Amino acid sequence: xxxxxxxxxxxxxxxxxxxxxxxxxxxxxxxxxxxxxxxxxxxxxxxxxxxxxxxxxxxxxxxxxxxxxxxxxxxxxxxxxxxxxxxxxxxxxxxxxxxxxxxxxxxxxxxxxxxxxxxxxxxxxxxxxxxxxxxxxxxxxxxxxxxxxxxxxxxxxxxxxxxxxxxxxxxxxxxxxxxxxxxxxxxxxxxxxxxxxxxxxxxxxxxxxxxxxxxxxxxxxxxxxxxxxxxxxxxxxxxxxxxxxxxxxxxxxxxxxxxxxxxxxxxxxxxxxxxxxxxxxxxxxxxxxxxxxxxxxxxxxxxxxxxxxxxxxxxxxxxxxxxxxxxxxxxxxxxxxxxxxxxxxx
Ligand code: NAP
Ligand code: ZN
Numbered sequence: 001x002x003x004x005x006x007x008x009x010x011x012x013x014x015x016x017x018x019x020x021x022x023x024x025x026x027x028x029x030x031x032x033x034x035x036x037x038x039x040x041x042x043x044x045x046x047x048x049x050x051x052x053x054x055x056x057x058x059x060x061x062x063x064x065x066x067x068x069x070x071x072x073x074x075x076x077x078x079x080x081x082x083x084x085x086x087x088x089x090x091x092x093x094x095x096x097x098x099x100x101x102x103x104x105x106x107x108x109x110x111x112x113x114x115x116x117x118x119x120x121x122x123x124x125x126x127x128x129x130x131x132x133x134x135x136x137x138x139x140x141x142x143x144x145x146x147x148x149x150x151x152x153x154x155x156x157x158x159x160x161x162x163x164x165x166x167x168x169x170x171x172x173x174x175x176x177x178x179x180x181x182x183x184x185x186x187x188x189x190x191x192x193x194x195x196x197x198x199x200x201x202x203x204x205x206x207x208x209x210x211x212x213x214x215x216x217x218x219x220x221x222x223x224x225x226x227x228x229x230x231x232x233x234x235x236x237x238x239x240x241x242x243x244x245x246x247x248x249x250x251x252x253x254x255x256x257x258x259x260x261x262x263x264x265x266x267x268x269x270x271x272x273x274x275x276x277x278x279x280x281x282x283x284x285x286x287x288x289x290x291x292x293x294x295x296x297x298x299x300x301x302x303x304x305x306x307x308x309x310x311x312x313x314x315x316x317x318x319x320x321x322x323x324x325x326x327x328x329x330x331x332x333x334x335x336x337x338x339x340x341x342x343x344x345x346x
Pocket of ligand 2: 041042043044063158159
């Protein structure tokens with residue numbers, strides 16, 4: 001077994017604290033990565049707090065992982081020791097169901113294996129990237145360009161692909177008015193994609209102090225959703241809303257901002273169900289849809305797109321000792337726009 005250091009939550013009420021455990025040995029189809037950076041996703045907080053379902057404890061969160069490969073199994077052909085590599089939310093799937101065959105491992109019909117807070121296919125708990133090393137089967141490891149700032153690449157593995165995938169699937173681009181609801185880790189990447197794909201991008205935010213930063217990200221317009229007059233002015237104006245909000249919010253209000261036939265894409269995952277009045281959909285033939293991360297091939301496509309177009313996340317690099325305070329700031333929407341853990345501080 002391989003000794004690993006981490007920060008873990010021992011229970012839903014405990015702060016994250018140092019914890020040591022063991023990873024499996026590198027099998028013939030595995031690679032071992034020395035983790036350099038790991039992004040801090042709002043999902044990490046939802047999971048350690050049992051927001052969605054009872055978690056497995058101790059829990060080592062983290063699914064925005066980048067680092068260098070230190071060991072490869074005997075059958076590995078795509079990677080070699082010393083390569084940069086990334087791991088996102090998935091570390092395994094059945095690989096044979098219709099969805100896996102279609103490069104949609106996130107929708108594996110047998111259930112995928114998540115990077116942490118899950119049991120792997122042999123029944124062993126998975127532990128995430130708030131850790132110095134990880135062993136992952138080759139099919140779930142991504143190539144990372146040497147050209148980009150590595151710490152700022154980490155959030156692409158979840159925040160990046162989660163917003164890239166739906167905008168590609170619904171073919172959002174030139175001629176579309178896209179609203180990004182919530183300007184956090186996911187939202188700021190959605191703005192970058194929307195602009196790169198040629199859409200006219202509006203940020204819908206509860207935080208007036210993010211206006212200038214939104215424009216700097218390339219957003220064309222900024223609407224403060226607490227200001228009734230500003231909201232009234234954009235009623236019926238968007239083709240798509242990409243909803244990244246992590247807490248309860250008024251779906252009916254935002255649906256009223258869509259054009260006829262408009263689509264509200266939910267990627268944010270609030271702990272409780274959202275209310276939805278039938279008439280909010282009926283009037284104007286509107287759709288509410290959802291999307292989960294992205295498949296492995298699409299994640300690689302997104303990383304390659306980033307290398308080609310020089311796109312990374314805007315990050316605040318933090319030490320492990322500051323992780324609990326960082327969660328508090330994230331809950332207040334006070335992060336520009338993703339905290340990334342420097343694994344050297346473990
Ligand atoms: P984040 O950085 O905390 O950003 C969320 C943003 O939502 C905040 O910055 C804030 O933006 C806005 N917001 C927060 N509370 C709000 C409220 N009550 N009403 C309206 N707006 C509010 O979180 P994140 O890491 O981007 O994650 C966002 C959500 O996506 C989480 O629920 C996460 O679990 C989920 N997620 C889903 C997937 C998937 O596969 N579908 C993948 C990753 C994450 P403003 O300050 O601009 O209002
Ligand atoms: Zn995430």
